[in-house]
Amino acid sequence: MSQQAPILSSSSSAQILNLGETKLAHIIPSSKTGGVFSVVEFIAEPGKGVDVHTHANEEELVYLLHGQIEVSLGGQKMTVNEGACALLPRGIPHGFINTGKTTVRLLAVLLPGKLDEFFVKLSTELGTERSHDQAIGELFTEYGLS
Numbered sequence: 001m002s003q004q005a006p007i008l009s010s011s012s013s014a015q016i017l018n019l020g021e022t023k024l025a026h027i028i029p030s031s032k033t034g035g036v037f038s039v040v041e042f043i044a045e046p047g048k049g050v051d052v053h054t055h056a057n058e059e060e061l062v063y064l065l066h067g068q069i070e071v072s073l074g075g076q077k078m079t080v081n082e083g084a085c086a087l088l089p090r091g092i093p094h095g096f097i098n099t100g101k102t103t104v105r106l107l108a109v110l111l112p113g114k115l116d117e118f119f120v121k122l123s124t125e126l127g128t129e130r131s132h133d134q135a136i137g138e139l140f141t142e143y144g145l146s
Helices: 115-126 133-142
Strands: 015-018 023-028 038-044 049-053 059-066 068-073 076-081 085-088 094-098 104-111
Touching: 015 115, 023 115, 038 049, 038 094, 038 115, 068 085, 068 104, 094 104, 115 133
Parallel strands: none
Antiparallel strands: 015 023, 023 038, 038 104, 049 094, 059 085, 059 104, 068 076, 068 094
8 A cells, every 4th residue: 555645735835726706725636645635725805705515525624714704504504713614524515605804715625635626627617718607517517516
């Protein structure tokens, strides 16, 4: 059995992806972990966030590094501040919106890690000059998102 090599990375040196209303720092790509996990940081300005969605294939561990968000989690809504941490099991609808006055930074560990490839493809698609609905729908299907 091969051993995972050490990885040192930071959000300041990470590739920044455009996800529409939010940005994403691609801190540790799944390609560096054999697909076991990936680490990303969501960056959202006031009033922006990530729409409610569900993962069919991944667990997500999130930690609010900075700011205040309203979290939608399994039909509940709650406001949380920096330092809040949550485990988001697959199959549970979740999303967030920045309800504060400063930029939100939300760290996420995705297990297994292949979902980061969705973010890369989404960012690439959003960078094209065309209608995105069909392509984004196909990406959601490919990665088990709804």
